[in-house]
Amino acid sequence: MTGSSCSADSALVGEQLAGSAPQALGWVALEQSGPWGAKAFTASHLDPELGRAIEAVAAEHDVRPVLVRRPGRHADEHVDHDHDARRLLVAHTRPGATWLLSGTIAAPEDVLALDWAAVRDGDQEAVRRSLPSLVPVDRAQLLVCTNGTRDVCCAVEGRPVAIGAAAAHTGRVWEVTHTxxxxxxxxxVLLPAGTLHGRLDVDGASALLAAADRGETVVSGSRGRSTWSGPAQVAELLVREATAEVSLDALAVPACETDGDQAWTATVTHADGRRWQVRVVSEPTDVERRESCLKGPVGLRRWTAAVTESALR
Structure with missing residues (x-):
């Protein structure tokens, strides 16, 4: 490898983006300005005991917690220095039932009152009962990873995109700790869709938000939808590419079962009744690349996927 960073290495070897999104039905984004450490929930101006408690309850309910801040401020110019009130974003990503809530909480510990099971299950009313300050948000929010203490690429590559996109889309872009x-x-990550996107630029960020406003997604640069596992993400994106389907909620992956070592069969369905069986395999290669700038090179695996059956119902 000749790349100077993990992101350069990844691009150099042509690493696939599809199937790399973390899996989570729900996302909870707590505003925490100021500097972030590599493990931001326990290494920021947030009380570390509270941070550990948030991480624990989120893990218990299969919800992805992140910290966010508005782009463009110096890390030490944190708005919560003299008071504890801050924004909270809560999203559910299941196709056809996505929603995004936003509101101000009086103190960061109020997030523990959230009905985390309802976030996972998509019960918006129960979530709002648990934190009445949360209200529905109609327009998607884009969270760009900029945490340079976790990996320098996120700051060097991500922060200019966050700042540029925020200038063009006031109030819709955040810096985020880790995706x-x-x-x-x-x-x-785009919320509430839960779609992850990589190798982004400012124009690409604008395209994501514009597509979201139309109820669509952007396949180019997509890492997958966090609603599903990696193999299911690969299957969904394969069908999108084959059919040129961009409607966000047109496709679902109701089943993805392993049928061998590093092999899966996924069922992809369309809202119009079409369905596809997709075989997905994770295969080793003789290529190495770094997963992050702080780690050594490891062997790269590649996804292969093919439709084995399609039908109309």
Whole structure:
């Protein structure tokens, strides 16, 4: 490898983006400005005991917690220095039932009152009962990873995208602590869809928000939808590419079962009744690349996928 960073290495070897999104039905984004450490929930101006408690309850309910801040401020110019009130974003990603809530909480510990099971299950009313300050948000929010203490690529590559996109889309863009996949920087998650995107630029960020406003998604640069596992993400994106389907909620993956070592069969369905069986295999290669700038090279695996059956119902 001749790349100077993990993101350069990844691009150099042509690492696939599809299937690399973390899996989570729900996302909870707590505003925490100021500097972030590599493990931001316990290494920021947030009380570390509270941070550990948030991480624990989120893990218990299969919800992805992140910290966010508005782009463009110096890390030490944190708005919560003199008071505890801050924004909270809560999203559910299941196709056909996505929603995004936003509101101000009086103190960061209020997030523990959230009905985390309802976030996972998509019960918006129960979530709002648990934190009445949360209200529905109609327009998607883009969270761009910029946490340079976790991986320098996220700051060097991600922060300019966050700042540029925020200038063009006031109030719709945040810096975020971690979306996984440093090597795909600049990387971002779009809420409430839960779609992850890599190797992003400012124009690409604008395209994502414009597509979201139309109820669509952007396949180019997509890492997958966090609603599903990696193999299911690969299957969904394969069908999108084959059919040129961009409607966000047109496709679902109701089943994805392993049928051998590193092999799966996924069922992809369309809202119009079509369905596809897709075989997905994760195969080793003789290529190495770094997963992050702080780690050594490891063997790269590649996804292969093919439709084995399609039908109309």
């Amino acid at each position: 996984s996949g440093h090597r795909f920087a600049p990387t971002a």
